[in-house]
Every structure is written in structure tokens, then in C-alpha cells.
Amino acid sequence: MSDHTEPSASAIAAWSRLMRVSRQLHEAVEGDLKAAGLPPLEWYDVLHELATAEEGRLRPYQLVDRMLLAQYNVSRLLQRMQDKGLVDRLPDDADGRGHWVAITQSGRAMRRAMWAVYGPAIARLVDGRMDEAGQRQIHALLTRLGQRG
Amino acid sequence: MSDHTEPSASAIAAWSRLMRVSRQLHEAVEGDLKAAGLPPLEWYDVLHELATAEEGRLRPYQLVDRMLLAQYNVSRLLQRMQDKGLVDRLPDDADGRGHWVAITQSGRAMRRAMWAVYGPAIARLVDGRMDEAGQRQIHALLTRLGQRG
DNA sequence: GCCTTCTCGATGCAACTGCATATATGGAGA
């Protein structure tokens, strides 16, 4: 589709829009959470992954894979969340190198509290601006962009 | 389009895909730049804004507006870039509170060097994965999402 | 068993960010 060196004008336009809009929307949600005295979005992602995982627990490396976060970043994020009592670390009897990270009751409550802000934000920013057909279209197009190949 | 509280399933799907793919692509480009020993993407944005501005210069607050960055962040980013000789600060005779930030020759060279990596990355990640029709479509849809309203 | 290599996770240090606030000038109005 190109000489693989100089991007097309339409690719540059799509790229810039993607970078700008995604950051803008991300910050809008972060702002809502902060205004409600809640922790950042990535805490929600962790809690969500854990809550929907088998037995409410995952190994840290699984979180690294699912969240596209650096390993050291996950390590410290979990430490902070544990300090707040939202997750627990439990030994993994089958693998002495690591441990399980399990969501606590307090963590489940925090997930609900965050969703009470996050959900309406998505409703406002996405449902409020685009009908379902557009949403499906953008989902499909972004999926193509995310495909490595 | 909704009760403005609970987002639709398609909105959640579009949202997650947007957050995930934009971050993934951003990191891919940052990785390319880092591998080439070049500074981060936002340095390119500053250099681009300055290079295309009247007389190659802008006031810091104009960069804040165009780049959706926090004021204190721009202040320090410019300091770092000045330390590397990529921009200069010049007094603004008409407004003693601030100053002009001007791109240097070295800054223009850095912009070219970064584009030599950035451009091909966009070509690979966008042109390589989607034809022009798709690119235009995603641009249009994202523009709608970015519209406050 | 023993060695080598790989995987999992944590951490010291430097760089960067966010928040609150400081400094200085501009501008409007009494």
C-alpha cells in the first residue's frame, strides 16, 4: 500500500487523530476519577482482570501480558494496591519463584466504586457521541490497526 | 443514545480497543525511536509545532494549547530541549511575562532525524495495515469521538 | 545429581510527572 518508507497523508492524519483523541479521552476519564477521589484507571484494569479471572487471582506475569504494562511497573503497582488492601499476595505452591495476586473484598468494592464513575464516563464519551454502528466500525478498524502483520 | 449512566456493550468494546491499540502503537513508535538512540515522541511534536509555526517560534502557552500537555510539563520539557540545544528562549518585547521558544538549526536537524524513524513507523503501522479508505474512515470516526458535545 | 540457561519477580537509581504554589508582569477600573 506504500513504499514502506514515507507514510501517506491519510495515514499521518489517522495516526495524529488517534494519538490525540485517545489521550484526550483517557485524560477525561482520569479527571473524573480524580475528581471523585478514586485511584487511576490502571487500578481498575487490575481489579477487573482479577475479578474476572478464575478464583479471583492471577500470577503477576499474567497481568503483564494482559495489560501491556512493563514487568517492573506491575510489580510496583501491585505493591501499592496491596498497601491499600485491594489485593493480597498468596504463595504459589507449584512455583516457588512467584505468587498469586488475589482481589480482596475491599478490592471488589473499589472496583464497583470506580465503575460507578468509569461507566458513566464511557457512556458520555462514547455512547453520547456515536451510535452503535459507528462504535462497531471503530472497533473493527482499530482491531485491524492493532494486528501485527 | 443511552440512559447516560450504563454504557452500551459496543461502547465498552470500542473504548477498550481504543485504549489498548493506541497505547500499543504509541509504544511501538517509542521503541523504534529509542532503538535509534533518539528522544521520545513528544520532542518531535514540539519540534514539529515550532518548525511549522510563523518564524519557527511560539510562546510556551501556545505549545500547551496545541499539545494537550500540562503547563508545568511543557516548561520542563522545553528546559530539557534547550539544554540539548534544540530550542532557544528569546525575550518577548511585547510581553515581559513570557518569551518565545524558537527552534534552532540543531533542532531542525533533530526533527529530520526523528522523522526518518517516525515516518517509516507510521507507514508500517498504518499504511501497512489499512488502505486509504479505512484510514479516512477511522479519522472521521475518531474526530467524532474527540468532539466535545 | 550437577551444570547451564531460562523465567519470575523485585529493586537501586536517575529521570520524569503531578500537585500546589511562587514570582512576575499585564490589564481593568476606582
Place this chain on the structure above:
DNA sequence: TCTCCATATATGCAGTTGCATCGAGAAGGC
């Protein structure tokens, strides 16, 4: 002019990130 508020930019401090590396256990070959 003097006062008061707004705008432009910088900065101290605490919290977070990135990078490199470390230590410990797992896994495979011999």
C-alpha cells in the same frame, strides 16, 4: 496612580516510571 485580579511561566516536593540488574527457583541436558 494604586489596587485587584488574571495570565504566563517556573519550581519544591512527593510520587511514579524506565533502565539495568539482581536473586531465586524452574527446566533441560548430561
